[in-house]
Amino acid sequence: MAERSLVELLEELIAIPSVNPDTTNDRSCSGELRIGEYVAAYLEARGFCIEWQDRETGRPNVIASFGPESAAARTLLLEAHLDTVGVDGMSRPPFKSVVENTRLYGRGACDDKGPMAAALHALRPPVLDALVSRGIRVVFVGAMGEEKGNIGAERLVERGFKADMALILEPTDLAIVHAHKGALWFEVEVRGRAGHGSDPARGVSAIAAMTEIIRFLGSETDEAAARTSNPVLGKPTLNIGSIHGGASVNIVPDRCVIEVDRRLLPEEDGSLLIEQTQAKLDQMKRVGQTTGHEIRIIKMGMPFHTASDSALVAGLSAACTACGLRPKTEGAAWYSDAGALSKVCPEIVVFGPGSIRQAHTVDEYIELEELERGSKILELFLGKI
Template sequence: MADNGLIELLQKLVAIPSVNPALADDPAIGTEAPLAEFLSSFLNTRGFRVEWHEITKGRPNVVGRFGPTNPKRSLLIESHLDTQGIHGMIVPPFVGEVRDGRLYGRGACDTKGPMAAALWALAPNLLERLATAGVELVYVGAVGEEKGNFGAEQLVALGIGADEALILEPTELAIVHAHKGTLWYEVEALGRAAHGSNPQHGVNAIRGMARVIEAIEDEIRGATETHTDKFLGRPTVNIGVIRGGSSINIVPDRCVVEVDRRTVPGEDNAAILNNIRSALARLTADEMLTGWNLSSIKEGVPFSTPVETRLVQRLSRACKESGASGRTEGAGWYSDAGPFAKTCKEVAVFGPGSILQAHTVDEYIELSSLQQGSEILRQFLLDLADEVKGAT
């Protein structure tokens, strides 16, 4: 079980709907603003200096700072404010019902559980201890993680960062110190329409696309030979969507694919896209296509923090002290750690709850994991204060 205060805090967070606006039919629940209000007042009460960065109207990012303005060390703790939608949920999404040692509701595990665990750890005496040691703590609540990480990107564009960053996500208390990047792109292959009885008069865009797909496969084959990462393994590719053709008896003049390429550190998105562009140009010269377009849909950089860094080592020690394994791992999924790796020297993703429970119709978090996560974060912060104090 968990402290009643911690459970109540998570229930309050779950009771404030904050569905990503792109994932909500009802605008009353599809807004992060009320949760941003709650977080701001929580941080204010704890003595944080709170700023709002409302770069997109109605979607405020919250940044709270505690401690010296000219610190010896800074730590950024971030949780996204938005959740998945509630369509099809079989538990009340905004109640925070407690049953059988679990707390149910949208966001209970992704990522209001980890957020509650961290906020609960921020006791006034611990904050004072950190500040006295010379640590500035920056708590960030970012909008828009579930659809493109754009809140984190907005904050990174403003230069908000720190020496160390903990990104709160349900990792089952594993320390995710690296994850892959994403490169989503679209290829449009163009041909020339003709009647199906005279295909020699046309250029079949679907046939052309078959060759483009071969080029996409060639690209990933080459990449896996040159860029396999120690923690993240191989880069991958998935062609998730194909659209083309209008009728069985017409030579199609257009075919489109949407491609999900996952990258590892050291890969260059521009080089990947250029590789595909060259293939498209070749196929056009060979008259397999009459033209083509290639566009990037979304790009996120991978990150990798060495296991030997202070951040990962300290977190690992705090885990072990509480009986958790403190294991380190790389992940194939993407998070706000990608953007924040640009402005934070050492980054890890961490939190109670399981990613398997994120986005589900009966989302929940185990209360024992919630409690343990909060204790680990508290110990981690205590150790940070001691480490920085000792370094003087």
């Protein structure tokens, strides 16, 4: 492949549609295979060894490695997700980059093709030589399925992948995000017994039972907030995102379902909350407040917290300073692949050009100056880590 500029590289990435299939019905623009092939070819031309995970499914992870294989080598992971959200209602052509004034518009411009381009472009031969000379093996992973459940990162973990340090490329406005909360999403279903609304004592109201469960979850979160607080992330939170139950005003409802979004601090254990909720439901059934129940886990996303004085944060901070940017370290309220990968990597941060406020919008863009600066910071960081 001929050497291309950073902007050309981003334009080419945007021109390859890679909408997450769970966010669109249009098969012509969905799936991660084609963009995975592009990333693989780009890195193969720079001397990386390419492996695929689940290529035959059309929704692969591409895993590209460069550098020493020895046990003594340290592994640095750079990870960017290949998928984007859907393109309905976009104000400009989604797959044809448009540059207006200081910005480049297109689906994925900031989430996540801008940060991905910044990192790919930074992996130039002198940088790769510097990494090898310090005994560092660099692995670039283009991950599928981030936008709906972080599936690609989870599969990478299941494959037994491990790294000593990881940099997850996402639009953070060039802030070094060294912690985010976990996201525990689950559904609770309670069942009762239908009866006539004029004689509710003959039925068992699933809605009445659910109000008790909602109170239980609320006090559990209040107690956790009183007990735990994280200097970077603040307090744990609870959102009951949906509730469905009942058929008619004059019928005792026999079923009610809620969806729960509980954001966890690194100090918390999501499975303990599930056990406690299960125990509460069992007890309510024993005393006849329900006739049955079920908990379904939608997602158990791990929190992570890398120390702000770790080598990874220090290295990135120094690179920011060298590029004339005051380093900013912060925690984030949103969730990313860093949660899943923190299980197999002790030091992990999220970093990249572009703003999370522009991600998923109808006029997604990236500031070109920030894109260039992000790539320069990554190049300096990789040259020195």
